[in-house]
Amino acid sequence: MTSFPSKGRLLYEGKAKRIYATDNSDELLVEYKNSLTAFNALKKDTLEGKGELNNKISSCLFKYLADNGVENHWVRQVDDIHQVVRSMTIIPVEVIVRNIATGSLVKRLGVQDGLKLAFPLVEYCYKSDELGDPLIIHDHAVLFGWADDEQLNQIKAICLEVNRLLANLFDRLGIILVDFKLEFGLDSRGRLMLADEVSPDTCRFWDKETMAKLDKDRFRQDLGDVLGAYREIWARLQRHFGI
Numbered sequence: 001m002t003s004f005p006s007k008g009r010l011l012y013e014g015k016a017k018r019i020y021a022t023d024n025s026d027e028l029l030v031e032y033k034n035s036l037t038a039f040n041a042l043k044k045d046t047l048e049g050k051g052e053l054n055n056k057i058s059s060c061l062f063k064y065l066a067d068n069g070v071e072n073h074w075v076r077q078v079d080d081i082h083q084v085v086r087s088m089t090i091i092p093v094e095v096i097v098r099n100i101a102t103g104s105l106v107k108r109l110g111v112q113d114g115l116k117l118a119f120p121l122v123e124y125c126y127k128s129d130e131l132g133d134p135l136i137i138h139d140h141a142v143l144f145g146w147a148d149d150e151q152l153n154q155i156k157a158i159c160l161e162v163n164r165l166l167a168n169l170f171d172r173l174g175i176i177l178v179d180f181k182l183e184f185g186l187d188s189r190g191r192l193m194l195a196d197e198v199s200p201d202t203c204r205f206w207d208k209e210t211m212a213k214l215d216k217d218r219f220r221q222d223l224g225d226v227l228g229a230y231r232e233i234w235a236r237l238q239r240h241f242g243i
């Protein structure tokens with residue numbers, strides 16, 4: 001951990017994070033909150049320690065991705081609940097990568113829950129709380145100016161590489177990477193980069209042996225011991241990386 005940057009103006013407060021300006025215009029300070037939401041914030045709770053776990057897990061995974069060639073907005077973790085990231089203009093397209101069918105895919109298409117997909121499925125959603133992040137296709141994003149053709153192709157390629165790297169890492173931790181959501185942004189020089197967070201709030205993780213859910217589905221489905229699942233993910237990452 002390194003020196004704490006100046007905590008400037010609150011620029012944005014989301015469901016799980018607050019974003020502050022710093023004295024460096026290229027960098028922002030992210031504070032991970034203890035709040036948990038699901039179903040577009042219809043279900044809410046607060047879990048002491050959740051923000052700290054997600055800050056640590058996300059920092060660890062962003063560092064792992066950067067070390068393996070996936071440039072992203074993460075700069076450094078500064079304390080238990082804060083990390084510094086590059087300032088980005090977020091592209092309003094959420095990208096979901098799926099290795100196993102579950103969640104909204106099963107609800108939408110009626111396919112078998114737990115079905116192993118023959119290749120990773122990449123889906124796009126329009127990032128809009130008001131509309132409930134509706135599923136879109138590539139051409140919607142281009143037509144309405146949310147991202148251009150080249151950016152979307154680049155985003156898809158990065159998503160598949162992130163999936164390869166994370167699935168491989170979690171496999172070594174005894175965990176199946178079921179699916180996850182990524183967000184992207186453009187930095188001040190217009191460079192496209194992975195942003196937001198990678199944590200049990202945004203990924204589905206199943207234990208390889210027991211098939212226990214180790215992610216936010218424990219909250220969504222009232223399975224109990226949400227924090228225990230997040231702690232388990234962090235403990236296995238710590239063991240693996242010797243942190």
Ligand code: 5GP
Pocket residue numbers: 094096102103104105133179180181201202203204216
């Ligand atoms: P589903 O579309 O099945 O609900 O979610 C697919 C994956 O994307 C899950 O890992 C889920 O956690 C993640 N995901 C999708 N949309 C959101 C969102 O708006 N917020 C968060 N935190 N995760 C999301």
